[in-house]
Amino acid sequence: MKRHFRVWRGDSSGGDLEDFDVEVNDGEVVLDIIHRLQATEAPDLACRWNCKAGKCGSCSMEINGMPRLGCMTRMSTFTAAETITITPLRTFPVIRDLVTDVSFNYEKARETPAFAPPAGVAPGQYRMQQIDVERSQEFRKCIECYLCQNTCHVVRDHEENKEAFSGPRFFIRAAELDMHPLDDRTDRKQHAQQSQGLGFCNITKCCTEVCPEHIKITDNAIIPMKERVVDRRYDPLVRLGRKIFRRDQLESEGALPSQRTARVTAETPSGRRLPEAPAVGPDGRLDISELAAPSQGGLSPFGEDLTFPLPPEQVTYHHPEPDPTLPQSEPPATGGSNS
Amino acid sequence: MTTTTERQLYDVVVIGAGGAGLRAAIEARLAGKRTAIISKSLFGKAHTVMAEGGAAAAMGNVNSRDNWMVHFRDTMRGGKFLNNFRMAELHAKEAPERIWELETYGALFDRTKDGKISQRNFGGHEYPRLAHVGDRTGLELIRTLQQKIVSLQQEDFAETGSYDSRIRVFQETTITELLLDGDRIAGAFGYYRDSGDFVVFEAPAVVLATGGVGRSYKVTSNSWEYTGDGHALALRSGATLINMEFLQFHPTGMVWPPSVKGILVTESVRGDGGVLRNSEGKRFMFDYVPDVFRKQYAETEEEADRWYTDPDNNRRPPELLPRDEVARAINSEVKAGRGSPAGGVFLDVSTRLPAEQIIKRLPSMHHQFKELADVDITKEPMEVGPTCHYVMGGVEVDPDSGAAFGSVQGLFAAGEVSGGMHGSNRLGGNSLSDLLVFGKRAGEHAAAYVETLAKRPTPSRVDLAAATEVALAPLVRGEGENPYRLQQDLQAVMGDLVGIIRREGELSDALKRLHELRVRVANVAVGGDRRYNPGWHLALDLRNMLIVSECTAKAALEREESRGGHTREDFPKMSAEWRRINLVCSLDEAGEVHLERKPVPTLRPELLDLFERSELAKYMTDEELGAE
Numbered sequence: 001m002k003r004h005f006r007v008w009r010g011d012s013s014g015g016d017l018e019d020f021d022v023e024v025n026d027g028e029v030v031l032d033i034i035h036r037l038q039a040t041e042a043p044d045l046a047c048r049w050n051c052k053a054g055k056c057g058s059c060s061m062e063i064n065g066m067p068r069l070g071c072m073t074r075m076s077t078f079t080a081a082e083t084i085t086i087t088p089l090r091t092f093p094v095i096r097d098l099v100t101d102v103s104f105n106y107e108k109a110r111e112t113p114a115f116a117p118p119a120g121v122a123p124g125q126y127r128m129q130q131i132d133v134e135r136s137q138e139f140r141k142c143i144e145c146y147l148c149q150n151t152c153h154v155v156r157d158h159e160e161n162k163e164a165f166s167g168p169r170f171f172i173r174a175a176e177l178d179m180h181p182l183d184d185r186t187d188r189k190q191h192a193q194q195s196q197g198l199g200f201c202n203i204t205k206c207c208t209e210v211c212p213e214h215i216k217i218t219d220n221a222i223i224p225m226k227e228r229v230v231d232r233r234y235d236p237l238v239r240l241g242r243k244i245f246r247r248d249q250l251e252s253e254g255a256l257p258s259q260r261t262a263r264v265t266a267e268t269p270s271g272r273r274l275p276e277a278p279a280v281g282p283d284g285r286l287d288i289s290e291l292a293a294p295s296q297g298g299l300s301p302f303g304e305d306l307t308f309p310l311p312p313e314q315v316t317y318h319h320p321e322p323d324p325t326l327p328q329s330e331p332p333a334t335g336g337s338n339s
Numbered sequence: 340m341t342t343t344t345e346r347q348l349y350d351v352v353v354i355g356a357g358g359a360g361l362r363a364a365i366e367a368r369l370a371g372k373r374t375a376i377i378s379k380s381l382f383g384k385a386h387t388v389m390a391e392g393g394a395a396a397a398m399g400n401v402n403s404r405d406n407w408m409v410h411f412r413d414t415m416r417g418g419k420f421l422n423n424f425r426m427a428e429l430h431a432k433e434a435p436e437r438i439w440e441l442e443t444y445g446a447l448f449d450r451t452k453d454g455k456i457s458q459r460n461f462g463g464h465e466y467p468r469l470a471h472v473g474d475r476t477g478l479e480l481i482r483t484l485q486q487k488i489v490s491l492q493q494e495d496f497a498e499t500g501s502y503d504s505r506i507r508v509f510q511e512t513t514i515t516e517l518l519l520d521g522d523r524i525a526g527a528f529g530y531y532r533d534s535g536d537f538v539v540f541e542a543p544a545v546v547l548a549t550g551g552v553g554r555s556y557k558v559t560s561n562s563w564e565y566t567g568d569g570h571a572l573a574l575r576s577g578a579t580l581i582n583m584e585f586l587q588f589h590p591t592g593m594v595w596p597p598s599v600k601g602i603l604v605t606e607s608v609r610g611d612g613g614v615l616r617n618s619e620g621k622r623f624m625f626d627y628v629p630d631v632f633r634k635q636y637a638e639t640e641e642e643a644d645r646w647y648t649d650p651d652n653n654r655r656p657p658e659l660l661p662r663d664e665v666a667r668a669i670n671s672e673v674k675a676g677r678g679s680p681a682g683g684v685f686l687d688v689s690t691r692l693p694a695e696q697i698i699k700r701l702p703s704m705h706h707q708f709k710e711l712a713d714v715d716i717t718k719e720p721m722e723v724g725p726t727c728h729y730v731m732g733g734v735e736v737d738p739d740s741g742a743a744f745g746s747v748q749g750l751f752a753a754g755e756v757s758g759g760m761h762g763s764n765r766l767g768g769n770s771l772s773d774l775l776v777f778g779k780r781a782g783e784h785a786a787a788y789v790e791t792l793a794k795r796p797t798p799s800r801v802d803l804a805a806a807t808e809v810a811l812a813p814l815v816r817g818e819g820e821n822p823y824r825l826q827q828d829l830q831a832v833m834g835d836l837v838g839i840i841r842r843e844g845e846l847s848d849a850l851k852r853l854h855e856l857r858v859r860v861a862n863v864a865v866g867g868d869r870r871y872n873p874g875w876h877l878a879l880d881l882r883n884m885l886i887v888s889e890c891t892a893k894a895a896l897e898r899e900e901s902r903g904g905h906t907r908e909d910f911p912k913m914s915a916e917w918r919r920i921n922l923v924c925s926l927d928e929a930g931e932v933h934l935e936r937k938p939v940p941t942l943r944p945e946l947l948d949l950f951e952r953s954e955l956a957k958y959m960t961d962e963e964l965g966a967e
Contacts, residue, residue, distance in 0.1 A: 011870065027596025027712070039823035043874035044867030048381070050562040053602045053707060055478065056384045072710050095533045096871040106382065110502055114490030115445030123439035124398075127454035133447045137472065140447060140479060144383055180445070214706075 001080070005033060007045070008087040011096045017085065018042075024075050030086065031059050031070035034098075046097035054212060057145030061098050062087045067147040067210045089150040090157075105146050108166040112173050113191060116184035132181040139176035139221060141213045142169065148207035148217060154200045165197035168207035168217045174198075175221035192225050201226070344528075344537040344807065347509075349375040351785045352527055352542040354514050354569060357385035358477075359754025359774035359781070360548030361484035362437075366782030367546070368491055368506040372789055375540055376488070376508045377529070379564045383485045386550055386562050387774070390477030391605035391703070392461055393469025394775070395768035396434035400455040405466040407431040408949050414769060415950075417463045417661050418731070418762020419903045420918055420958040421582070424942045425738035426760040430769070430776050437775035438470050444487040446479055448472055460610045460650075463661045463766040474605050474703045480771055512538065514568065515879055516806040517545060517576040517750070520796030524576070524749030528798075528806040532876065535869020537807060543792050544785040546741075547573060547734060547752040548778065552586075552891070554826075555884045556727035557834030560592055560603040566880040567887035569756035573734045574886060574932075578743035578750055580924045581758040581937075583732035583887070584894035585904040587765055588839045590665035591615075592726025594683035599711050601726040604686060604704065606767045608721075609658040611700050612647055613688035615669070616720070617677035623684075624657035627668035631957050632660060663764050663903055666725040670839055673724065683724030689717055725839050731765055731904055732894070733758030735923060741781035742788070745925060749788060749796070753781035763903025813878035819864030822878040829856055829884060837892050842908050846896040853889050860885055889932050890924040897922055897934055915960040 003024045006017040020041060022033050034047050049059040052071045059070035064085050078084055092100035148168040155161050171192060178188035192198040203226075205218045215221075351367040353360045356378030367374040378385070397410040410431035415422055438456065442448070448470050449457040458467040472479040492502040499505075514529035518539070526541040549569030553561025570580055591604040609615075617623050625643075628636050636657045637643035643656030658665070669684050679685055688697055694717035698705050701716070708714045714721065734752035735744040741757065743750040754774040761769060813822070836849035860881050865874040900914040901907050921937045941963075947955070955964060 029599075029711070038873055039821075039827075043821065043823065043865060044872045046871040046873060050380055050384050050386070050564065051389055052562070053389070053599060054710060055475075055703070055707075056380075056388050056562070058380065058384050074711070074713070076713075099533070099871050101533075102381065110489055110492060110496075114486055114493055117443045117445075123436065123443050126439070126442045128447075128450055129454055130450040130457075133450060137447050140472070140482060141475065142482075143388070143478065177445075180447070183445075212710075 003033075003075070003078075003080070004083045005037075006083060006085045007034075007037070007042075007098070008085075009042075009045070009097050010094065012094055015094070015097075017087075028075050029071055030061075030063055030068070030073040030075065030084070033075070033084075034070060034086070046095070046099045048099055055143060057143035057212075060089055060145045060147050060150065062089060062150075067151045069145060069147070069212050072212055089146070091150040091152075091155055092146075102146055104162060105144070105149055105167070105169060108170050108196075109173075111195070112166065112170050113177075113185065113188075115177060115180065118182045118184050121182065126182060128181045135179040135220070136176045136181075138215055139172040139179075141215055142172060143213060144169065145212060147210040147212065151206045151210045152201075153204065153206065154197075161197070161200060165200050166195075168201075168222065170196055171198060171201070171225060172215065172217055172221040175225050178225065189225055198222070198226060344539050344803065347375065347538060347540045349373050349540055349542040350789050351375070351544045351546065351782070352377065352540045353546040353548060353782070354527065354572070355385075355546075355548030355550060355754070355756070356380075356382060356508065356510070357387040357548060357550055357754060357774065358480050358484060358771065359756075359778035360385075360546070361481070361488060362775050362778030363546045363548055363751075363753055363782030363785070364506060365484065365487055365491065366779045367786045368488075370783060370786035372786045374506045375542070376506070377512050377514055377527070377540070378508060378510045379513050379532075379568075380511065382508045382510045383481060385481055386564060387481045387771070388475075388478045389560065389562075389603075390480070390771050391474040391603075392607050393459060393471030393476045393768050394434070394438055394480065394771035395461070395464060395468045395766065396438045396470055396772050397431060397466075397468060398435045398438065398456060398458065398470070399466075400451055401458040401467040405468060407435075409465055410434070410468065411946070412949055413464050414766060415762070416954075417764050417766040417769075417903075419764060419913065420762065421585075421902065421921075421939060422762030423738050423759035423940060424946055425940070426777070427762075428946060429738060429780075430760060430773060433776045433779075434772040437772065437779065441480070441483050441775075444483045444490075446472075446483040448479070459607060460659070461767045462606050462609070462659045462665075464768065469768040471607075474607060474701055476771060480775075509538075513876065513879070514540075514572065515810050516802070517572050518798035518802050518806070519576060519747070520798060522577065522746050522748055523796040524747065525796035525798040527572075528803060528810075530810060530869070533871050535872065535875075537810065539798065539803060541795070541798060543795050544749045544751065544789050546781045546785050547743075547750065547756050548754045548774075548781070549756045551730040551755045552884070552887050553727045553730070554880075555829055555833045555888045555891075556838070557830040558592065558601045558725075559727040560589060560601050561727065566884045568880070568883050569752065570733060570887045570890070571883035573743055573745075573747075573750065573752065573756075574890075574924070574926045576750060577746035577925075578752075579735045579745040580887075580890055581732055581735040581921050582763070582894065583730070583758075583890040583924060584898050584922065585731035585761075585763045585902075586727060586891065587662065587729040587731060587904045588666045588725040589728035590662050590669055590725055591686055591721075591723035592728070593708075593712070594679070594722045594724045595681040595714075596712050602707075602711075603726055603728060604721060604723055605701070606659075606662065608686060608688055608701060608704060609656075611688065611697075612691040613658065613686050614656070614691065615658055615665070615723075616685045616687060617672045618679060618685075619677055621677075623672055623677075624660065624665070624668055627664060627671070628657050628660065629664060631954075632664075636660065661764060662767065663906070666839060667906060669724060678724075679722045681722050681724075683722045685720040686723045687720035689715075689719055694718075727834075727838075729765055729770065730755060730891075731758065731761040731763060732891070735759065735921075739780065740784035740787075741777055742784060749785075751781040751785045751788075753777040763905060765904075810879060813863050813865045813875055814869065816862070816864035819862045820859045822863050822865060822874055822881055825856065825860055825863060825881055826877060826884070828859075829853075829881070829888065832856070833888055833891075837888070837895055840906050840908050841895050843896065846892055849892045850889070850896065853885065853892060857885055857889075886926075886932070890934075893932055893934050894922040894924065897936075913958070915958060915963075918958055919960070919963075 050056040054072045174192040350372035353364045399405040414427045511532040516528045518526040547569035552567035553559035553565040637654040646653040741751045836845040900917040
């Protein structure tokens with residue numbers, strides 16, 4: 001049966017959608033159709049592909065506006081009369097037809113500090129428990145199709161953000177190394193916040209939605225990285241402390257936040273999540289992300305699936321004791337921005 | 340359109356960015372050589388990502404009785420004793436180190452209870468031996484090596500201010516010709532895919548790591564890149580290929596839906612309990628256990644089923660026979676009319692394990708079938724059949740250094756493109772460890788070779804001009820044959836006539852047709868310009884596919900026996916006389932394939948002593964055994 005396709009053809013100077021009527025057989029995917037076009041009407045139609053099995057992440061394209069892998073998009077998911085429009089990834093500059101210049105991603109990869117092997121552990125002596133490697137293994141499933149990078153609205157139509165923003169692919173790389181049981185660096189979160197532009201992300205979860213490997217990019221990588229970075233950098237108490245103490249006092253007494261964090265860490269049962277402060281921005285206010293949220297108001301820092309109050313035996317955090325060095329005043333507004 | 344050619348100067352040029360290429364490049368860079376990596380695809384997209392099962396290394400983490408000698412024995416048995424014994428020995432000895440090294444690069448393998456690297460069972464391996472990450476081990480390997488290269492680039496950046504100062508990746512770049520200075524390698528000529536501009540890499544040493552030849556076949560698990568480029572480049576520069584008749588047809592490739600025909604279903608489906616049945620529902624593998632394996636394999640379904648939980652007291656199920664035996668059995672069942680609707684057989688794991696176990700053990704398999712075919716492997720059986728998967732033959736190399744034999748100097752090869760290591764058949768899991776062990780060796784020796792040179796060889800201008808002309812010909816020609824059509828015709832010849840089961844008449848016919856195709860390929864023409872033009876790329880690849888296919892057909896016709904990945908219907912027995920012979924292809928002045936017989940190197944006595952005499956008697960002549 002013949003089906004109608006529109007395929008974008010052109011190069012950096014411009015281009016247009018071209019119409020094709022192509023024979024489609026049972027059980028075929030969009031990439032099969034592109035191959036048929038190459039073998040018949042359009043031998044020079046440019047398109048990347050390799051494994052044709054959803055394992056290499058080469059054939060990324062936009063199909064009816066959705067970022068997809070051509071090899072994983074079954075023709076049976078469209079209705080018979082539907083026109084199928086195939087365009088190149090929009091976030092990256094076009095080279096030709098469906099092929100885009102994805103060097104942005106390779107540059108960001110280079111800027112992400114590599115795994116730091118633990119000092120004094122010989123090859124063959126690495127010991128890790130399965131449960132501890134599994135969190136990082138989830139992120140290592142990434143096939144680098146860059147669909148998450150393409151769909152991320154921080155850079156999708158904002159060329160100007162590209163320099164300061166590494167994108168979801170490299171947030172999961174940072175998270176992977178942060179959670180690696182033997183990685184020697186302890187500054188993965190700070191790096192994500194300070195150098196990768198993690199703060200640009202306002203958790204719309206578009207990246208998670210398009211991931212062909214179903215990696216929970218937002219929930220399992222970005223949010224944990226954000227929240228704990230928030231602990232350190234934007235903790236309202238620290239802000240207050242910064243206002244009260246002079247810089248030299250802060251430095252001589254050691255940074256307040258690390259003392260707090262260290263204390264909490266020591267008392268926290270291993271494997272449990274640390275207490276998490278709300279995801280506030282540099283101005284101390286919550287991002288307005290409720291447009292994308294299932295319910296009105298600021299998102300719960302504990303996730304949307306918890307009912308309060310929690311039974312006390314399920315509480316995984318310790319209430320911080322009141323700090324006598326701080327004046328007993330109202331904490332700065334954190335949750336009030338939406339009211 | 341420009342005809343200027345960019346010049347790049349390097350010490351070592353590695354062609355191919357799969358596991359072997361990346362590992363070689365790391366080693367060359369660590370040896371202080373300026374290294375270029377040339378990749379036909381994007382960096383990190385290599386075909387290595389398709390390897391699912393794992394990397395075989397006798398670390399003994401799961402069964403402490405495992406050691407390099409057992410691994411060596413298994414490899415030789417799998418290759419039916421045609422292996423280059425020295426390669427098999429080095430491989431078995433060095434594989435564990437190469438795997439452990441990956442952990443220092445950041446790899447995260449699945450773990451045992453005591454925190455070591457977990458190892459799984461696989462066809463042909465006596466003990467659980469495959470280091471793995473679920474069923475995406477190849478991806479883990481590529482990503483790890485890719486990230487190690489990035490980390491080296493970061494070190495260079497810190498020191499020199501440039502990421503590319505000592506190791507640079509040229510992605511989407513294809514090499515079409517090697518350049519010589521007399522008999523010495525002087526560089527490589529190619530084009531950037533995106534612009535179509537030509538580039539010449541001047542370098543005294545080249546490492547070939549281009550993988551295999553599967554795209555010459557109709558049904559294959561290989562990606563478009565597997566066009567035998569390295570094999571052809573080696574031949575044209577004066578190197579030799581050995582045993583090109585041995586191609587591995589993976590017994591279980593997807594047969595349905597048609598769009599993914601050829602994509603393979605990992606052997607661990609069978610290792611974890613999957614069984615093969617024909618259309619009558621019979622578990623037919625019990626009928627196909629060859630005599631040499633009779634002692635190690637179960638004779639009843641009951642015993643076979645007990646093995647999964649108690650491997651020490653039961654013999655293994657016949658589904659875990661070496662893959663050529665399984666492929667042949669499936670082929671026989673289908674030919675006897677007991678195949679599945681789509682021309683394969685049924686591989687069933689759904690009735691053998693609970694759904695959550697299947698998803699846990701085979702996550703990407705489950706995912707792949709669900710997404711690609713809408714088949715739920717926890718609920719229904721898969722339809723599988725043989726698919727062209729791996730070429731055992733390849734560039735004839737010195738086992739220790741990976742240096743190519745023949746007249747050329749400065750050429751090295753590692754991974755699938757090299758030959759000898761796997762003999763007539765490769766065990767699952769041995770390719771990932773192969774490319775690490777010999778990738779490292781090739782990189783190391785390429786760097787050492789550069790040290791020995793008093794001056795850099797220089798490529799001749801004439802060769803450069805000729806290479807440019809050949810590369811431009813399909814575009815200049817205007818009218819001529821369609822490259823896609825030619826590829827289909829080539830695939831049909833190889834698939835139908837030089838496939839899994841071979842006969843003399845068909846092979847002679849194939850050679851005749853390949854000659855006809857050669858004339859047509861010389862007349863291939865493409866439209867469009869040089870910028871990212873897949874038609875042009877294919878037109879240039881065809882030349883390589885054709886010459887390598889000819890080597891395969893010629894060697895297949897010559898070898899009058901059945902062994903490993905070469906099955907002759909007219910010579911169904913394995914012959915001890917033929918075991919002593921390697922078939923070696925070279926190109927003569929006129930560009931014709933020349934085939935000669937060379938003796939297989941004799942095993943050193945201490946390695947021979949690892950086997951029982953009764954076992955050797957199945958493979959070797961009385962003369963060889965008497966000589967002991």
